[in-house]
Amino acid sequence: MSNIKLFQEQKIRTAWNADEEEWYFSVVDVVAVLTDSIDHQTARKYWNKLKQRLGNEGSELVTNCHQLKMPSPRDGKNYLTDVLPTKGILRLIQSIPSPKAEPFKVWLAQVGSERMDEIADPEKAIIRGADYYRAKGYSDGWINQRLRTIEIRKKLTDEWRASGVQEGKEYAILTNDLMRAWSGLSVQEYKEHKGLTKENLRDNMTDIELILTSLAEITTTRLSQREHPQGLEESQHVAKRGGAVARRAREDFEETTGESAISALNAEDKALLETTKPDTKPE
DSSP, X not given: OEEEEEETTEEEEEEEETTTTEEEEEHHHHHHHHHTOSSHXXXXXXXXXXHHHHHHTTOHHHHTOEEEEEEOTTTSOEEEEEEEEXXXXXXXXXXXXXXXXXXXXXXXXXXXXXXXXXXXXXXXXXXXXXXXXXXXXXXXXXXXXXXXXXXXXXXXXXXXXXXXOOTTHHHHHHHHHHHHHHHSSOHXXXXXXXXXXXXXXXXXXXXXXXXXXXXHHHHHHHHHHHHOOXXXXXXXXXXXXXXXXXXXXXXXXXXXXXXXXXXXXXXXGGGGSSOOSOOOOOO
């Protein structure tokens, strides 16, 4: 599972390997932090040159470097990315003179410690997530709803995995089917409606949008548990039916309130993400 961790407000792409109980970190992202690179491409060039030099020296660092698919900071699509575990990142730090070396080591230790704590006590992960959103200015009401959607989404993806759906592209296909079924928009179209590019769509949803998305996912999960679809095609039929339940709820909401459930609001207006007043009339 891929994640984004923040070091001094700079994004580090990470992936947790449950079997190894080990974090893997995007090498280019770490290089960008340590070298104060002006952009992703500059950090990539630095790493390519360093990797070549280390390879010529016979360094085990290059030998131990693996590749995992991670979302690109340019277009959000998943590409194979050089990654290293914590031990490898510590070796990398030794190869890059940087005043950020020591604080980065402390950060690495903290990331590892927090993950171990969360495995032992999942409630800590929930609390940490709430603190993260609160620090960004979201209201407690919105945060509670958002954290609930994360749990609901996890149950759905667990069900997809059990149905033989492949993580990544096939998850994205099913998510698009489900989203379009209730909202009439694909994920990308929804993001464009809100003026987003790389941002997380759900972090920019109003509470009613989150509720309807959750309703679609809960229904899809229940249907899948009952009908046991196998593979992508059968799961698509289930996802569309689950989304249709939320679409009918959306239509009832709009007819009753005279408000559109689909909002152009985004996280720039965090105080407005909770449904406190009409946004726009439904078309």
